[in-house]
Amino acid sequence: MTERQWTIAQASALTGLPESTLRYWERIGLVRPVERDLSSGHRRYSEDDIDTLDTLGNLRAVGMSVADMRRYLTGRQRGDDAAGEQRALFEAHAQRLAEEIDTLELRRRYLELKVRYWAARERGDLDEATEIAALIRPLIDRVNPKETTT
Structure with a gap:
């Protein structure tokens, strides 16, 4: 019995990965060279290939x-x-x-405060703007740390 094989279009559809990604991963050696149809030279993906691509797609989806x-x-x-x-x-x-999430949360907090600051300025409430500015100041060095030269 012959093992089931898929074309690159079918492998792309099965894995949800673009054909360009499948070719790229093969070109850089992330996946082994895919077998080729002897008459056409087109890629033919095996069940093991599809399994590997699914796994890599999952790892890619989590940003690995x-x-x-x-x-x-x-x-x-x-x-x-x-x-x-x-x-x-x-x-x-x-x-x-987790570190990226912390950084994004810090950036989000900074932006929220800037929105509140400018909303207060827009309303002409300079006291509230001053209070919000005081909350922003401690975040600035964490959002945009300056390199120190020694």
Whole structure:
């Protein structure tokens, strides 16, 4: 019995990944070279290829870098022997995301205060604008830290 194979268009539809991404990942060696139809030369994706692409699509969706996706795939081939490395990889990525969320939350808070500040100025309420400005000042160095030269 012959294993089921999919064209690049079908693989794209199954995985939700653009064809350009499938070609790119193959070109940079993130995924192994895809088998080609002998007569046409068109790519033919196997079930294993689709599974790998699905996995990579999930990692991409959570913002994992190509380098980390490579590390994941290397560990995946080793199975449970790489469990600690895989856990560490995901812990590190989760920490990076937590830091990004903190940064975004800080930026959002700064912008909210600026909106309130300018709304107060627009109403002519300079006392409220002054109070809001006092709340903004401590955020400025956190939003836009200045490099210090020593």
